[in-house]
Amino acid sequence: MGQDHIRYDILAQDALRGMVRKVLSEVAATGHLPGEHHFFITFLTGAPGVRISQALKEKYAQQMTIVIQHQYWDLKVTDSHFEIGLSFSDVPERLVVPFNAIVGFYDPSVNFELEFDVATLDVEEEKPVEPQVENSGDDDGPGDDDGASVVSLDAFRKKH
Numbered sequence: 001m002g003q004d005h006i007r008y009d010i011l012a013q014d015a016l017r018g019m020v021r022k023v024l025s026e027v028a029a030t031g032h033l034p035g036e037h038h039f040f041i042t043f044l045t046g047a048p049g050v051r052i053s054q055a056l057k058e059k060y061a062q063q064m065t066i067v068i069q070h071q072y073w074d075l076k077v078t079d080s081h082f083e084i085g086l087s088f089s090d091v092p093e094r095l096v097v098p099f100n101a102i103v104g105f106y107d108p109s110v111n112f113e114l115e116f117d118v119a120t121l122d123v124e125e126e127k128p129v130e131p132q133v134e135n136s137g138d139d140d141g142p143g144d145d146d147g148a149s150v151v152s153l154d155a156f157r158k159k160h
Contacts, residue, residue: 009117016114017099024082027068028075036109038069044118047101049081053093063103066095 020041027033042065043050045057056064066086068075073085074094081098105114 013116017102017116020102020105020114021077021079021082021099024075025077028077028082033069037107038067038109040104040106040108041066041068041097041102042104042106043097043101044103047098047118049096049098050101051094051096055091056088056093056095065104 023039033039042063044063045052045060046062052060052064066084068084068086071087074083075085076083080100081096083094083096085092085094087093101118103116103118105116106112
């Protein structure tokens with residue numbers, strides 16, 4: 001019997017990243033987040049294609065979590081990445097984040113969370129760092145575990 005070469009783990013991650021892309025595309029098209037929805041997106045700052053200022057890169061050398069809620073501008077979404085304007089300590093910044101660099105997506109308004117593997121960089125021991133963003137609300141952050149729906153793809157990883 002031959003070995004199955006279908007990489008379901010990679011296909012599942014691509015499909016879930018596509019869901020994040022679709023959600024961000026709809027927000028970009030309408031110009032606002034529906035209802036109480038808001039997003040915490042954690043990404044690897046050193047991943048290929050990530051473009052952030054040197055100041056942010058120095059402060060968040062491994063990864064950072066951004067909050068998309070009230071104060072953002074110029075959200076643009078392509079097949080491979082999203083671009084967004086955010087303010088960090090009253091300093092406007094433009095970020096470019098490839099979908100392949102995202103390691104976490106969380107919408108606390110509905111307790112929905114996704115976690116992704118980024119196979120090219122090993123950050124298993126890193127904890128998400130949240131930038132200080134004004135008007136991020138008083139909701140609990142992505143570390144809150146009150147019955148959130150977590151989709152972990154560990155069970156789908158190919159064992160070597």
